Amino acid sequence: MADYNTILVEQRDAVTLVTLNRPHALNALNSEVLSELIAAFTAYDDDPSQRCLVLTGSEKAFAAGADIKEMQAQGFADMYSSNFFAGWEQVTATRKPWIAAVSGYALGGGCEVAMMADFIIAGDNAKFGQPEIKLGVTPGMGGSQRLASAIGKSKAMEMCLTGRMMDAAEAERAGLVARVVPASDLVEEALKTAAQIAAMPPLAAIAVKEMVNTAEELPLEQGIRFERRLFHGLFGTEDQKEGMAAFVEKRPGNWTGR
Numbered sequence: 200m201a202d203y204n205t206i207l208v209e210q211r212d213a214v215t216l217v218t219l220n221r222p223h224a225l226n227a228l229n230s231e232v233l234s235e236l237i238a239a240f241t242a243y244d245d246d247p248s249q250r251c252l253v254l255t256g257s258e259k260a261f262a263a264g265a266d267i268k269e270m271q272a273q274g275f276a277d278m279y280s281s282n283f284f285a286g287w288e289q290v291t292a293t294r295k296p297w298i299a300a301v302s303g304y305a306l307g308g309g310c311e312v313a314m315m316a317d318f319i320i321a322g323d324n325a326k327f328g329q330p331e332i333k334l335g336v337t338p339g340m341g342g343s344q345r346l347a348s349a350i351g352k353s354k355a356m357e358m359c360l361t362g363r364m365m366d367a368a369e370a371e372r373a374g375l376v377a378r379v380v381p382a383s384d385l386v387e388e389a390l391k392t393a394a395q396i397a398a399m400p401p402l403a404a405i406a407v408k409e410m411v412n413t414a415e416e417l418p419l420e421q422g423i424r425f426e427r428r429l430f431h432g433l434f435g436t437e438d439q440k441e442g443m444a445a446f447v448e449k450r451p452g453n454w455t456g457r
């Protein structure tokens with residue numbers, strides 16, 4: 200397994216656990232974190248033995264945002280010419296499922312990274328926010344778009360305009376997170392859910408991701424056609440034959456990912 204400076208990566212059977220590890224900066228996201236996450240997510244996507252990934256932080260902070268100290272002195276030309284932080288699109292291009300397990304602060308870029316996940320499981324101490332306005336800027340890693348789509352315009356606008364934090368209970372009510380669990384059990388609960396997903400037929404899991412994500416991009420009629428074509432396509436796989444035979448024969452499926 201590759202050696203990283205800012206993240207820890209371990210494999211638990213078919214589940215990869217990635218832990219953000221810059222405790223002195225509350226896991227603030229800098230360019231090194233980004234390049235290491237891209238490497239870890241690419242390795243996960245390319246490894247057929249790995250079928251789900253959990254991204255987590257510490258109990259105090261999932262991530263307190265993009266690294267303000269790294270950005271502070273940069274000008275427009277620096278940001279624009281380096282296309283600063285465009286690399287996050289490589290993380291969102293991950294084809295296999297991944298879960299964000301959020302404890303403590305998920306602010307600014309931290310909230311935005313959590314929202315890049317397929318879904319979020321939150322510890323009961325989680326705090327979500329887009330406080331960039333207090334720094335004279337705005338969300339810049341998809342937060343304005345993904346927050347609006349997750350919780351609706353009114354709440355997203357209020358969060359981004361005031362910079363206030365939303366606690367775990369409110370985030371669950373608003374539909375930002377799939378589930379809230381006691382903070383002390385967060386990683387184990389997320390790993391359990393990941394293991395459930397890892398036990399599913401992997402091609403169907405990728406297809407689910409593609410079709411649910413398409414709901415945010417296509418009008419309903421085209422989205423439904425896209426879903427149907429992917430559904431039809433799965434009938435060309437061994438796992439469809441196995442899954443339906445296993446149901447009829449009342450036994451668990453044995454997936455090949457073919």
Ligand code: CO8
Pocket residue numbers: 223224225227228263264265266267268283284285304306307308309330331334337338339340
């Ligand atoms: N960047 C850099 N360092 C940070 C950050 C951050 N985002 N957050 C915390 N730290 C550092 C602090 O500077 C401090 O370091 P030091 O000990 O050296 O002074 C250490 O972490 C501990 O932080 P605090 O002492 O502040 O801890 P508290 O428990 O008192 O407060 C808070 C915790 C409330 C989370 C507080 O640290 C805070 O408000 N942090 C900043 C939150 C924030 O504004 N986040 C948004 C950042 S901007 C952003 O994310 C933009 C994303 C889009 C980029 C897209 C580019 C294209």
